[in-house]
Amino acid sequence: MAYCPYCGSITKTDELFCIQCGEKLPADIDSREIPSKRYFRFIYIPIIVALLSTIGCTSYYFYLQSQTKQANAAYEKAENYLLDEDYQEALVEIETALDHNSNFPAAQELQKFTELALTLKDTIENKEENSYQDALIEINQGKKELSSYSGEAVIQLTDQLDTSRKEIQLEKVKKKLEDEPSIQTLQTTLWEAEGIQDPEAIEIAASIREQIIAYSSTTANQLLQENQFTEARSIVASGLQYAPDSEKLSSLKTTIEKEKTAFETAQEKRIEQALTAVEAERDLNNNDAVELTNAELGEDDQGNIIIFGEIKSVATIPINSIAITYNIIDKEDNIMETNEIYVYPETLYPDEVGKFDHTHYDLMDKDNAFDVKIETIKWFID
Numbered sequence: 116m117a118y119c120p121y122c123g124s125i126t127k128t129d130e131l132f133c134i135q136c137g138e139k140l141p142a143d144i145d146s147r148e149i150p151s152k153r154y155f156r157f158i159y160i161p162i163i164v165a166l167l168s169t170i171g172c173t174s175y176y177f178y179l180q181s182q183t184k185q186a187n188a189a190y191e192k193a194e195n196y197l198l199d200e201d202y203q204e205a206l207v208e209i210e211t212a213l214d215h216n217s218n219f220p221a222a223q224e225l226q227k228f229t230e231l232a233l234t235l236k237d238t239i240e241n242k243e244e245n246s247y248q249d250a251l252i253e254i255n256q257g258k259k260e261l262s263s264y265s266g267e268a269v270i271q272l273t274d275q276l277d278t279s280r281k282e283i284q285l286e287k288v289k290k291k292l293e294d295e296p297s298i299q300t301l302q303t304t305l306w307e308a309e310g311i312q313d314p315e316a317i318e319i320a321a322s323i324r325e326q327i328i329a330y331s332s333t334t335a336n337q338l339l340q341e342n343q344f345t346e347a348r349s350i351v352a353s354g355l356q357y358a359p360d361s362e363k364l365s366s367l368k369t370t371i372e373k374e375k376t377a378f379e380t381a382q383e384k385r386i387e388q389a390l391t392a393v394e395a396e397r398d399l400n401n402n403d404a405v406e407l408t409n410a411e412l413g414e415d416d417q418g419n420i421i422i423f424g425e426i427k428s429v430a431t432i433p434i435n436s437i438a439i440t441y442n443i444i445d446k447e448d449n450i451m452e453t454n455e456i457y458v459y460p461e462t463l464y465p466d467e468v469g470k471f472d473h474t475h476y477d478l479m480d481k482d483n484a485f486d487v488k489i490e491t492i493k494w495f496i497d
Contacts, residue, residue: 119138120141122136183215186213186219189211193209194268197232200271202232205225209229228264228269231260231261232268236272239279251283254283281312284311285319288307288308298330328358331353331354335347335348342378352368389493389494404428407426408427410441412443412486415474420478422472422473422487424470426439426463426469426471427468428469435462436494437457437469438494439456439457439471439492440453445484446483451478452478456471
């Protein structure tokens with residue numbers, strides 16, 4: 116069998132040109148035979164291809180192994196940087212790991228955490244530039260986002276956020292305590308301080324509690340001297356809500372109750388004496404010792420309800436300790452508040468005019484107060 120010496124295709128003896136490659140065939144038929152060693156050369160081609168493929172795959176495999184190894188090394192460095200709280204360097208290492216292995220889920224997740232950590236770190240470091248409320252909102256939101264992660268670095272960052280939140284809350288409390296705060300501010304700030312759970316906050320809360328005790332004690336004693344027992348008792352009760360273990364306020368509460376009982380007993384005796392005297396002189400004084408000339412309801416500059424008015428003595432003898440009981444009513448004539456106040460000067464002589472007034476600081480629903488109605492007027496005769 117004859118072959119083309121150029122391409123190895125089978126040829127016929129009478130063909131002058133190869134029908135496969137187009138080369139001119141040798142006239143000598145013997146020249147068209149393929150040597151046996153060339154035949155065997157074609158047999159080795161698949162083996163060589165297979166070998167080269169194996170070498171290529173092996174090389175690629177080792178390349179991938181090298182890339183994975185470098186990615187893992189960068190990932191471990193990133194973790195160490197996170198534990199050192201160097202989030203910027205950690206982010207650089209994570210990006211390096213992803214450059215070596217783009218399909219690295221753990222690195223992708225760590226990248227998200229590190230970016231969040233950088234944002235939260237900025238919030239912590241710049242908390243003084245934000246308002247207290249804005250900073251607390253950002254910290255609380257950050258803790259919520261961190262809840263989806265776990266690990267020592269997460270715990271460290273969470274602890275930092277907790278510490279920063281306590282610092283902000285403490286600054287907020289201290290700010291409220293500047294410039295002689297009102298009793299209402301002290302009361303609300305006490306709850307805030309007690310909720311911080313920090314040694315310094317505990318000390319601040321104790322200081323606030325002492326201020327509340329001092330205010331309540333001083334105010335109640337003043338009211339007690341004026342025989343304003345209900346108001347004094349209310350002040351002490353309010354103080355005990357914030358300082359329930361105060362021996363000072365508890366003792367003052369007992370004193371107020373005893374003074375109130377003694378005063379009411381004496382007052383009842385005085386009223387009985389006054390009624391007897393009035394009855395004896397009823398004909399002389401036409402059954403009335405005083406004449407109400409004016410009784411009005413108004414407001415002070417702070418919007419508190421004020422009751423004020425005047426009376427005139429029509430008695431023939433001096434009268435004293437004139438007590439006026441009145442009701443504050445709304446537009447539907449419903450009673451909103453009942454109170455008793457005294458006229459000044461304490462003693463009125465015939466035809467003399469006395470005045471009375473009282474400010475209601477704690478009147479509920481004061482916007483609906485419409486009018487004042489005098490219910491009774493009591494007095495004493497020496």
